[in-house]
Amino acid sequence: MHVSVQKNRLAEAVSQVMKAVSSKTTIPILTGIKISADPDGIRLTGSNSDISIMSFIPAEDQDQEVAVIDTPGSVVLPGRLFSEVVRKFPNDKILIESDSRQITKITSGSSEFNLNGLDPEEYPNLPVINEKKVISIRKDLLRDVIRQTVYAVSVSETRPVLTGVKWSLKNGRLACVATDSHRLAQRSVPVASGSAAEESRDVVIPGSSLTELVKLLDDNDDENADLVMTSNQILFQLNNVQFYSRILDGNYPDTSRLIPQDSKTTLTLPTRGLYQAIERASILAKEERNNIVKLRAEDGHVEISSQSLELGRVFETLQVEEFEGEPMRIAFSAKFMMDALGKIDDSNVRIYFVGPMRPIIIRPIGDDNILMLILPIRTF
Amino acid sequence: MHVSVQKNRLAEAVSQVMKAVSSKTTIPILTGIKISADPDGIRLTGSNSDISIMSFIPAEDQDQEVAVIDTPGSVVLPGRLFSEVVRKFPNDKILIESDSRQITKITSGSSEFNLNGLDPEEYPNLPVINEKKVISIRKDLLRDVIRQTVYAVSVSETRPVLTGVKWSLKNGRLACVATDSHRLAQRSVPVASGSAAEESRDVVIPGSSLTELVKLLDDNDDENADLVMTSNQILFQLNNVQFYSRILDGNYPDTSRLIPQDSKTTLTLPTRGLYQAIERASILAKEERNNIVKLRAEDGHVEISSQSLELGRVFETLQVEEFEGEPMRIAFSAKFMMDALGKIDDSNVRIYFVGPMRPIIIRPIGDDNILMLILPIRTF
Numbered sequence: 218m219h220v221s222v223q224k225n226r227l228a229e230a231v232s233q234v235m236k237a238v239s240s241k242t243t244i245p246i247l248t249g250i251k252i253s254a255d256p257d258g259i260r261l262t263g264s265n266s267d268i269s270i271m272s273f274i275p276a277e278d279q280d281q282e283v284a285v286i287d288t289p290g291s292v293v294l295p296g297r298l299f300s301e302v303v304r305k306f307p308n309d310k311i312l313i314e315s316d317s318r319q320i321t322k323i324t325s326g327s328s329e330f331n332l333n334g335l336d337p338e339e340y341p342n343l344p345v346i347n348e349k350k351v352i353s354i355r356k357d358l359l360r361d362v363i364r365q366t367v368y369a370v371s372v373s374e375t376r377p378v379l380t381g382v383k384w385s386l387k388n389g390r391l392a393c394v395a396t397d398s399h400r401l402a403q404r405s406v407p408v409a410s411g412s413a414a415e416e417s418r419d420v421v422i423p424g425s426s427l428t429e430l431v432k433l434l435d436d437n438d439d440e441n442a443d444l445v446m447t448s449n450q451i452l453f454q455l456n457n458v459q460f461y462s463r464i465l466d467g468n469y470p471d472t473s474r475l476i477p478q479d480s481k482t483t484l485t486l487p488t489r490g491l492y493q494a495i496e497r498a499s500i501l502a503k504e505e506r507n508n509i510v511k512l513r514a515e516d517g518h519v520e521i522s523s524q525s526l527e528l529g530r531v532f533e534t535l536q537v538e539e540f541e542g543e544p545m546r547i548a549f550s551a552k553f554m555m556d557a558l559g560k561i562d563d564s565n566v567r568i569y570f571v572g573p574m575r576p577i578i579i580r581p582i583g584d585d586n587i588l589m590l591i592l593p594i595r596t597f
Numbered sequence: 598m599h600v601s602v603q604k605n606r607l608a609e610a611v612s613q614v615m616k617a618v619s620s621k622t623t624i625p626i627l628t629g630i631k632i633s634a635d636p637d638g639i640r641l642t643g644s645n646s647d648i649s650i651m652s653f654i655p656a657e658d659q660d661q662e663v664a665v666i667d668t669p670g671s672v673v674l675p676g677r678l679f680s681e682v683v684r685k686f687p688n689d690k691i692l693i694e695s696d697s698r699q700i701t702k703i704t705s706g707s708s709e710f711n712l713n714g715l716d717p718e719e720y721p722n723l724p725v726i727n728e729k730k731v732i733s734i735r736k737d738l739l740r741d742v743i744r745q746t747v748y749a750v751s752v753s754e755t756r757p758v759l760t761g762v763k764w765s766l767k768n769g770r771l772a773c774v775a776t777d778s779h780r781l782a783q784r785s786v787p788v789a790s791g792s793a794a795e796e797s798r799d800v801v802i803p804g805s806s807l808t809e810l811v812k813l814l815d816d817n818d819d820e821n822a823d824l825v826m827t828s829n830q831i832l833f834q835l836n837n838v839q840f841y842s843r844i845l846d847g848n849y850p851d852t853s854r855l856i857p858q859d860s861k862t863t864l865t866l867p868t869r870g871l872y873q874a875i876e877r878a879s880i881l882a883k884e885e886r887n888n889i890v891k892l893r894a895e896d897g898h899v900e901i902s903s904q905s906l907e908l909g910r911v912f913e914t915l916q917v918e919e920f921e922g923e924p925m926r927i928a929f930s931a932k933f934m935m936d937a938l939g940k941i942d943d944s945n946v947r948i949y950f951v952g953p954m955r956p957i958i959i960r961p962i963g964d965d966n967i968l969m970l971i972l973p974i975r976t977f
Contacts, residue, residue, distance in 0.1 A: 307873060330910070494707075497708055504678070527713065
């Protein structure tokens, strides 16, 4: 292999595929990045047991020369090291040359590295996806739907399927739900188009995969991403990046019956004001192991409080925008409530209480497609 | 005590005194901040075994009302907690009220904290400084002289006096030197004025104290700070902040004989170019435990190199601005050289070599008052 490539394009591709490279893997070659050069460009690949990311650097992009492929070929280089070298190179142009023993000379300006590479034949192949049915979804919606659900997955491996987010495709909509059995988050978004848009299909995607995927999605990108689902893999195609994740086995529980349909008390509150009041109450609550805050609602105002025997007490008063139903006293995890409120972009939030030991429902005012649920904690 | 105070002024003072508050102290009251209100303003104090910081919030500042003291008094509040509460308060005005049992009500807007305070009588007094002789020094010079020496103090307690920086006042100049016996940094600056400016005096100040002090000094502040030295304390007076540090006991070694007076090879190199070449060479060198890079100098160019048996080799070539003397091969710690170069603001640096096992001297071109020394490492 003998190629030259623009530093900023190489650095971008390296940082994308590094999201799949772990330094603590039991398979040594997976600490590396595979670099393959064809006449059309350079492909970088990073993999771990859950995800694989392939980033393509075209030889030419918008009539600009990005890379020159003198001799095609491939090599596997130590990922963390290669990433640091590329970032710190002095010059805009980087030359990569590898020989048959995988010794790879990388030069830029007056800097020359000779790295011991590994045999690319030993690098695992990307998953093969034969499925041709594609779903398209706007990237900014994809980003939102992940951010608003993935925080609620379980971090415990007791029930592995709960470490994933369940994605259900039905009637042209994608519904996502995550729960760790103490809280739940769900959101649905329209599917933009695609040959599989009208099909029905359920998959459970590891939360950790989605957390990495979301880092590859820009904030304000209304272009579409393409998705292909198979029985054991899901592929996301984003411009020059292909992101593969494995699918979790196991039956995801039916979560619809967890969501109460009635409400004894309904409050409308400013999202940010409520978040900050709970955050302050949590300054004391988190000194106790449980981080519990109490909420007392009656017509006209809400009081948030917490205490620590050793340190003291805190009271926060909030004006209620709207109050419906009975007075209510309830206690919950400050962290869980802040996690949920922090994912709601609407300036007002509506909270539904059924009783002190029944699930609390949190929804933005403007969007019926978002629902957060947290279980209360018995203290009163 | 019953006071009200502007949030931003209180938050600033709290963050200043928190630099002296440690959460892992064996004296529980020192995890607190002492708050004392007098008719002229509010004093906050934080202390640990090395330093004490007192920050004063005047009741009036430039004809603006900053604090209202309704009832003078004092209390000690848990430092970390109080700091977080003040920062997160919703309103620009904070009310503090403490009763005789030290229960302290702190309110801001609709937020109310009741914290269990501690008895201010049990808080240690600030050091008493009777010395009237004052030295004045420009704050930006004070900042530079600390930054350019304190990095070289010893982190080992084997010879406690080496964990400090030696400050020598003589002939209207302050000379600072630090060494951990593998490297050395020294810089002298003029003393601006003051009643003790012409005296001779030596003290050794703990490096950790200076590291905290420098955080209280702005980058571009050409006003003066006042210093008072006694046999066991040094006091820095910076506007509304008083910073006390203990002085280290013990005889500081005579470092002047460590500095070679001759040179066999002298190189003039671009500071940043050299730093970055060593930084890249260090990518491989730091994978080996010692982080050693080699330098080979001959007329016209310098080569920096390092290798890792497992990973590979790196060569960096630098153009020399000026070369005097014999060709030289030498090896040294990449970290030590980068630490020294990173403290030099001049765009060019001059390096003096006496031999492969003799100290290396690094100086900026423009300033004779700065000298960095590192010992080489035997490898060739």
